[in-house]
Amino acid sequence: MWNIMESRGVSSIIFDLDNTLVDTAxxxxxxxxxxxxxxxxxxxxxxxxxxxxxxxxxxxxxxxxxxxxxxxxxxxxxxxxxxxxxxxxxxxxxxxxxxxxxxxxxxxxxxxLTFSPEVRSLLEELRKNYKLLLLTNGDTQTQWEKIEAARCEGLFSLVVVGGDHPEQKPAHSIFTHCFESAGVRPQDCIMVGDSLSTDIQGGINAGVRATVWINSDCKSLPQGSVTPDYTVPSVLNLNDVLLKLR
Incomplete structure (x- = not known):
């Protein structure tokens, strides 16, 4: 299995939660x-x-x-x-x-605040070949309530809530915690999220293989902002990115 994953260049996907996997807005x-x-x-x-x-x-x-x-x-x-x-x-x-x-x-x-059937189906399919991690910023109580409401059980190898730790995204320390807890290397992971300042910047800081920005509003990249490796309108377009990373 490891050799198969190595051939793809990516073995693990780190997801943000809010406005990435669930429509919090x-x-x-x-x-x-x-x-x-x-x-x-x-x-x-x-x-x-x-x-x-x-x-x-x-x-x-x-x-x-x-x-x-x-x-x-x-x-x-x-x-x-x-x-x-x-x-x-x-x-x-x-x-x-x-x-x-x-x-x-x-x-x-x-x-x-639930996963749409399409998002749940995507995650269930991805977890057959990739180690899925959930990394979300926010207060401990609030985020765990959302995670429970979304019925995340069984979909992720690791769930990390920023409020449980001294630092949150984009801090390097919380990414290091994810890598070590999940037994993966930064270069084996991609970071998927809607926030340029926390998800994308954090992924770059941590040295992941690639960052994927979920730009659901099709906004222009703000001047002076960090630049993601890939931009898609929805997490449902993630397979297109994974094909390019093989």
Missing amino acids: GAGLIAIQKVCELLKSTHVQESHIKDICDCFLRKLRHESFDPSEGKTIDEVRIHHWYEALQETQGTDPDPALATNCYYTWKKTRLQV
């Missing part, structure tokens, strides 16, 4: 819509609802979570909703409403 839109429906059933002015949700999303994008501060990620994000309600309406909201908004958003997002 799309799931987030569905979750926000569900919160909008919830808010319409309350005393909140309908004209405020979009602004409340937009405010929450801004706070989420700029979130800085440190578990050593003694709060859970759930508590931090409930507070995002509380502040979004407060700042938009100009009054102190009912804390129960902020809590309800958060758990509606969280539950809905996790319900739709």
